[in-house]
Amino acid sequence: MADITTNENKAWIGGDIPFKASYGKLMMWFFLVSDALTFSGFLCAYGFMRFKYAHVWPVADEVFTHFPFLKGEYPMLFVALMTFILIMSSVTMVLAVNEGHKNNKNKVILWLGLTIVGGFIFLGSQAWEWGHFIHGDKGGIELANHDIVHVVNSDSHFYSIYDLVGVDSYADDVNITIDDVKGALMADSQYGIRLADKSVVSGEAAMAYLNNAEVVLGANLVRNEYGHQLFANFFYFITGFHGFHVFSGVVILIVIFINVIKGTYERRGHYEMVEKVGLYWHFVDLVWVFVFTFFYLV
Amino acid sequence: MSEQTGTWWIWRVFWILLIVTAVEVILGIIKPAVLIDNSFLGTTLLNLIFIILTIIKAAYIVMEFMHLGQEVKGLKLSILLPAVVLIPYLMFILLTEGHYIFGTL
Incomplete structure (x- = not known):
C-alpha cells in the first residue's frame, strides 16, 4: 500500500x-x-x-x-x-x-x-x-377548430377588434361577442380575417369560418389571443x-x-x-x- | 488579468455588446429581403446572423465579464465542455424531431 x-x-x-x-x-x-x-x-x-x-x-x-x-x-x-x-x-x-x-x-x-x-x-x-x-393588444378570434385568427385591414395588417366594433380596450367591462365582429366585418368589406396559416379571407368566405367561433381578448395559460x-x-x-x-x-x-x-x-x-x-x-x-x-x- | 489596471477594458466590452445588440435590433426591424429569402442549414440567413451575434455576445460576457478567460485551462474546459457539447446535441435532436412531427401533422 x-x-x-x-x-x-x-x-x-x-x-x-x-x-x-x-x-x-x-x-x-x-x-x-x-x-x-x-x-x-x-x-x-x-x-x-x-x-x-x-x-x-x-x-x-x-x-x-x-x-x-x-x-x-x-x-x-x-x-x-x-x-x-x-x-x-x-x-x-x-x-x-x-x-x-x-x-x-x-x-x-x-x-x-x-x-x-x-x-x-x-x-x-x-x-x-x-x-x-x-x-x-388587438384581440383574436378562436375558431371552432381552436385555431386563433386575427382581423386584418385591406393591407393585411392586424386590425384591432376593439377599433372594429368601436370599444375602448381599457373600458371597465369590455364585452365583445362574435356577432359584433361578424356584423362589423359584413358592414365594411375592407376588413377581413387572417387565418392561422396567414392567408386572408373576407366577406361571406370569412363568415363560413366564424361559425361557433369565440372572441379572445388577452392572454393567459388557457386562452391566448396572439396565436398558438x-x-x-x-x-x-x-x-x-x-x-x-x-x-x-x-x-x-x-x-x-x-x-x-x-x-x-x-x-x-x-x-x-x-x-x-x-x-x-x-x-x-x-x-x-x-x-x-x-x-x-x- | 485581475491585475489589469483601469476600467477601459470594461467599457470596450460594453460598447461591443451595445453595438452588437443595436445591429440585431436594426436587422430585426428592417428584415432585409436578401437575408430572409436565402436559407442555409435549414433556417434563413437572418436567423443565422442573429444566432452568431448572440454567441459573440455570450462569449464576451463569459470570457471578459465573468473572467473565465483568465481561469486555468482545466476550469475553462470543465465549464465550457458540458455546455458546448450537450446543448447543441439537445438542440439537434429536439429540432429534428419537432420538424419531423410537423411533417406528419
Missing part, C-alpha cells in the same frame, strides 16, 4: 487549490453550468414546439409592438431597451468587482447600488411587458423563470450591499463575495441574451 504521506501526487492529499479558484467561486461556476443546462432545456423545448407548430406559430414582431407612454407600433424597441438595461447593470457589476479588488469600499457601494437600481428597472419593465401581454396557446405558456414560463432569477439576484445583491456598507468584507480583507454574486448576475444577463434572440428575434 502506498504511503500517502510520501506521495508526490499532492493534488490528492489536500493543501492544493483545485483549478486555482476558491471553493465558493468553483461551486458558483458549477451551479451556473447546471442552471445553463436547465435554461437550454426550456429553450430547446420551445424550439421543438415552434418547429412542430411552425404553420400556426405567432410572429413575435406582431406580438410585442408597444412602448410605454408612446402611441403607435414600435416592434422590438422595448425589449431592446430591456436588453440595454441588463447589459448596463452587468457593466456596473464588473465595475463593483473591479473596485472590490482594490478594497475601495465607497466605490463598491456606488457601483453595487447602481446595479441594484438596474435590476429593479429591469423587473419593472418585465412587469409592464407581462401586464401588456395579459391584457392583450403554447406560445403564451412558454412566454410566461421562460421569461418568468428568468425574471425570478433576476429577482433572486436583486435580493442577493441587496444582502451583500448591506454587508459592504457594514464593512464585513473590509474586515475580511477581500471582496470575493461581491465577485461570486457578480458571476451570478452576469449569468442572468447571459441567459437574457439567449431569451432575447430565441423569443423575440428569430
Whole structure:
C-alpha cells in the first residue's frame, strides 16, 4: 500500500487549490453550468414546439409592438431597451468587482447600488411587458377548430377588434361577442380575417369560418389571443423563470450591499463575495441574451 | 488579468455588446429581403446572423465579464465542455424531431 504521506501526487492529499479558484467561486461556476443546462432545456423545448407548430406559430414582431407612454407600433424597441438595461447593470457589476479588488469600499457601494437600481428597472419593465401581454393588444378570434385568427385591414395588417366594433380596450367591462365582429366585418368589406396559416379571407368566405367561433381578448395559460396557446405558456414560463432569477439576484445583491456598507468584507480583507454574486448576475444577463434572440428575434 | 489596471477594458466590452445588440435590433426591424429569402442549414440567413451575434455576445460576457478567460485551462474546459457539447446535441435532436412531427401533422 502506498504511503500517502510520501506521495508526490499532492493534488490528492489536500493543501492544493483545485483549478486555482476558491471553493465558493468553483461551486458558483458549477451551479451556473447546471442552471445553463436547465435554461437550454426550456429553450430547446420551445424550439421543438415552434418547429412542430411552425404553420400556426405567432410572429413575435406582431406580438410585442408597444412602448410605454408612446402611441403607435414600435416592434422590438422595448425589449431592446430591456436588453440595454441588463447589459448596463452587468457593466456596473464588473465595475463593483473591479473596485472590490482594490478594497475601495465607497466605490463598491456606488457601483453595487447602481446595479441594484438596474435590476429593479429591469423587473419593472418585465412587469409592464407581462401586464401588456395579459391584457392583450388587438384581440383574436378562436375558431371552432381552436385555431386563433386575427382581423386584418385591406393591407393585411392586424386590425384591432376593439377599433372594429368601436370599444375602448381599457373600458371597465369590455364585452365583445362574435356577432359584433361578424356584423362589423359584413358592414365594411375592407376588413377581413387572417387565418392561422396567414392567408386572408373576407366577406361571406370569412363568415363560413366564424361559425361557433369565440372572441379572445388577452392572454393567459388557457386562452391566448396572439396565436398558438403554447406560445403564451412558454412566454410566461421562460421569461418568468428568468425574471425570478433576476429577482433572486436583486435580493442577493441587496444582502451583500448591506454587508459592504457594514464593512464585513473590509474586515475580511477581500471582496470575493461581491465577485461570486457578480458571476451570478452576469449569468442572468447571459441567459437574457439567449431569451432575447430565441423569443423575440428569430 | 485581475491585475489589469483601469476600467477601459470594461467599457470596450460594453460598447461591443451595445453595438452588437443595436445591429440585431436594426436587422430585426428592417428584415432585409436578401437575408430572409436565402436559407442555409435549414433556417434563413437572418436567423443565422442573429444566432452568431448572440454567441459573440455570450462569449464576451463569459470570457471578459465573468473572467473565465483568465481561469486555468482545466476550469475553462470543465465549464465550457458540458455546455458546448450537450446543448447543441439537445438542440439537434429536439429540432429534428419537432420538424419531423410537423411533417406528419
